Amino acid sequence: MGEAIFVGTILPLAFLIIILKGENKLLMLFFTWGLIAFALSLTLNNTLVRILVIDTRELSITWAPIVEEFTKALPLGYFILRPGKTNIPFAYFGIAAGIGFSIQENYVYLFSHMTGDGSPVLFVITRSVTSCLIHAITTGMVGFGLTMTKKFDGSVWPILFGLFTLSVTIHALYNLYITSCYQNIAMLMPCVLYLMGLVVLSSKGDSKDNKV
Template identity: 30%
Template structure:
């Protein structure tokens, strides 16, 4: 998989980079690249916050990001001309509107979400719940938006008579007002695929992929359909959608916290943790207090490792109870149980 992914990414870059340079020029590309790092950082920091205590493997996050930044962009460039053939040609305005509201939502969400399908089929050990789906979807979307922003920002530099003013204008629109737009679109697909992943079956994964595309395409279409009343629609429709998404993620994290506490209590009954440790390791308040206490004694890093180890153990137990790849996860459980005393000792030494 790794070799195939590298080949796919490199092949995509040979298509994407010349396309960007052809539309932005070298100066526009460089400035666009730098400006695009700002909204990218905002989204990736959010991903890190969501994925803080049970982080996905870095190699899979890198795969997700490069899929969004290169592969999905290349796929969009290859499929886009087919939709151009079907677009109305009565006027330039009709053509542009069709490509923005029909082609872009369908093609872009399909190519981005293909990365989620690859992950759920090839790395199912790490894609086993809605939070995982959101994390991977946000990362793919961050990569896609990063490359797209290079194009939009760089093109303003290359083609505008007043590049400074126009760059600020489009940066406010894309970098300030909508850094999470693609993340919210694709996040709905990841959420649905994450729920399907709880009861593993490749057929469920594929079905969830197609079902999840529908709300993603709809939200993308609504965003691209905003016209003369953009600001009104933005504050009346788009801002509430973002707030709902934020609340939804918070609720998912709360649910994961409850699950972590429940699983660790089972280990506590077997003598692996004390009830006080469970409250410390599985609740937001307990974690904050524990890290603050450990940091005051120079053991903050050790406490974070202890919390992550216990959280990983809880989720491994949940995978065993779900009946997915039981033997594999039982092996992981034994390895984590061997590490827990060492992680605890590092905090208390």
């Protein structure tokens, strides 16, 4: 089922990407990468479960956040290797990759956890909103770090490493809380962080030049 969903999503997106131009094409490429990043992360996570002999819950608060945040953010390196200006803030490219990742993850998660008892609508909405926002925010943070590096010449890697570490920590905390008695905190975290992100991205500082 997962493979069918993946192929059925990627192929239509490929046709759309072909006809798009400029930064719109690039943004959709980042979104599509998010779908691919989930497939890569799933393979790596399953391999780690077998090698380390740990259960999926332990993996979700240890190695999985590192693997997933790295794979999602990987194409952001494009803006380091090929510096230049973009009309779209770098953070938005990270957000696009994170949302793409969350869509594919939700397909697999929802299909494997759905039961015939009661209406699944509330569960689907809750899962979709929280997962989408947490993945979008954490990868968007790394993209925002690229925007910030232009203000601190020579400090690209320390800033990116710091924000990557923060994104992994937030991701791990979300995974920890969502399966504990602090589930309400986990559901509020993405919404609060999303609102904070809106404030930051709408500020004048992020709307200016995106040159690294």
